[in-house]
Amino acid sequence: MKSLADLQKIREQAQKRVNMREVGNEDYRVVVGMGTCGIAAGARVVLNAFMEGVNHDHLNVIVTQTGCMGSCTLEPMVDIYDKEGRKTTYIKMDAEKVAQVVESHLKNGRTLEMYTVNQR
Amino acid sequence: MMQDLAMHILDLGQNSIRANAKNIEICLWIDDEKDCITFRLVDDGIGMDEDMQKRVLDPFFSTRTTRKIGLGIPFIKELAELCNGSFLLQSEVGKGTTLEITLQKSCWDTPPLGDVGEAMMMLIQADGTIEYVLDYRHHGEFIMKTTEIKEILGDVNIQEPSILLWLKEYINENIK
Numbered sequence: 125m126k127s128l129a130d131l132q133k134i135r136e137q138a139q140k141r142v143n144m145r146e147v148g149n150e151d152y153r154v155v156v157g158m159g160t161c162g163i164a165a166g167a168r169v170v171l172n173a174f175m176e177g178v179n180h181d182h183l184n185v186i187v188t189q190t191g192c193m194g195s196c197t198l199e200p201m202v203d204i205y206d207k208e209g210r211k212t213t214y215i216k217m218d219a220e221k222v223a224q225v226v227e228s229h230l231k232n233g234r235t236l237e238m239y240t241v242n243q244r
Numbered sequence: 245m246m247q248d249l250a251m252h253i254l255d256l257g258q259n260s261i262r263a264n265a266k267n268i269e270i271c272l273w274i275d276d277e278k279d280c281i282t283f284r285l286v287d288d289g290i291g292m293d294e295d296m297q298k299r300v301l302d303p304f305f306s307t308r309t310t311r312k313i314g315l316g317i318p319f320i321k322e323l324a325e326l327c328n329g330s331f332l333l334q335s336e337v338g339k340g341t342t343l344e345i346t347l348q349k350s351c352w353d354t355p356p357l358g359d360v361g362e363a364m365m366m367l368i369q370a371d372g373t374i375e376y377v378l379d380y381r382h383h384g385e386f387i388m389k390t391t392e393i394k395e396i397l398g399d400v401n402i403q404e405p406s407i408l409l410w411l412k413e414y415i416n417e418n419i420k
Contacts, residue, residue: 126414131396131407138404158370160316163255164246168359171366179405187405189370191258 141182150186152230154178155203159192165199166218173219174202177226185230198241204229213241246319248358249283255316256285256343257367262307263289263341267375268367272360274349274382281329281347281354288340297335320345327351361415364388365408372403378415386418 156162156171171189178185193201198215204225205211212235214225221239228234237243246252253270260268265287273282292300299305303318317333320343324331328348335341347354364378368390378388393411394402402408 125417126410128392128396128414131393131410131414134406134410135397135400138400138406141406142400142404158254158258158366160255160319163251168251168254168362168366171369172362175369175405175409179409187369189366191262 145184149207150184151207152183152185153205154185154187154230155190155205156187157191157193157199157201158189159196159199161192161196162199162201165196167200169219170200170202170217170222173222174226177222177230181226181231183226183230195241201241214239215241246323246355248355249281250358250360250363252316252320252323253283253285253360254363254366256320257363258370259316260285260287260289260341261367261371261374263287263291265289265340265374267377269377269379270364271379272357272381273379276349276382279349281349282344283347284342284344286340286342291337291339291341292335293337297333300333317343323347323353323355327354359412359416360419361412364415365412368411369403369408372401380419382419386415388415388418 154174156167156174158167158171171187174187177183178187193199193203195201200217202214202217203211204214212229214221214236217239225236225239228236246255249272257268257270267288269286271282271284275282300317301321321331324345324347328351329346332344333341360378360380364376368376376390380386390402397407400407
């Protein structure tokens with residue numbers, strides 16, 4: 125069972141990674157809608173999947189949350205901002221789609237148009 | 245609808261974050277003998293006046309501007325009523341808000357606990373400057389305080405994905 129004693133080890137690993145990364149100069153910023161509507165629609169799974177994807181591949185990406193994004197029927201929604209502040213909005217996300225977005229958008233810079241709000 | 249209690253914790257915790265809380269305490273006490281689950285959330289946010297306390301019970305009220313309905317508190321109140329429990333909302337402007345519900349553990353409609361570790365992880369991820377306490381009691385007692393975690397972490401941010409994912413597992417393993 126994990127205890128606080130283990131946290132020291134995790135801390136050291138995390139610190140090495142932080143030192144390699146340029147803080148404030150992330151490649152992308154991922155914003156997950158976590159209002160009541162988002163949570164009820166499955167945003168937890170989506171946020172979790174992004175965090176695990178970013179952690180697993182050590183991506184230079186920051187994952188954050190926001191409240192209701194205003195289109196509750198399209199939740200779970202995710203905005204991805206690039207360095208220039210350009211926004212891509214993905215809608216009706218799930219863990220499977222997140223895995224694809226991590227691979228295509230966050231790792232290779234290719235927007236997955238079929239999941240974006242533009243395709244509605 | 246929220247499928248489990250952890251989703252309510254996450255949802256109601258977001259209210260406290262929006263109310264500029266600096267400290268959020270979440271108690272989850274399960275008493276098999278009394279057949280009772282108690283869930284309490286205490287924050288030191290901006291609080292609500294009496295009028296507001298009445299209005300948040302109305303599903304067609306919200307402080308947000310992106311939509312006109314707010315379902316978080318009506319959802320949990322309905323759940324408490326459905327599960328032979330109780331609902332209590334206390335708040336004072338400038339002091340904070342306390343929300344406490346009880347549920348009959350064996351009631352058909354009482355939802356499962358869900359992923360409590362994940363809900364806590366997501367609240368910390370939403371705002372890492374807030375100090376959280378999770379007080380879980382069922383047979384034994386498990387208390388997680390972010391102040392203690394941050395002391396160990398030193399200059400490493402609690403919001404690092406690897407730290408957050410570890411915290412989730414740490415909480416879930418200890419409350420089993």
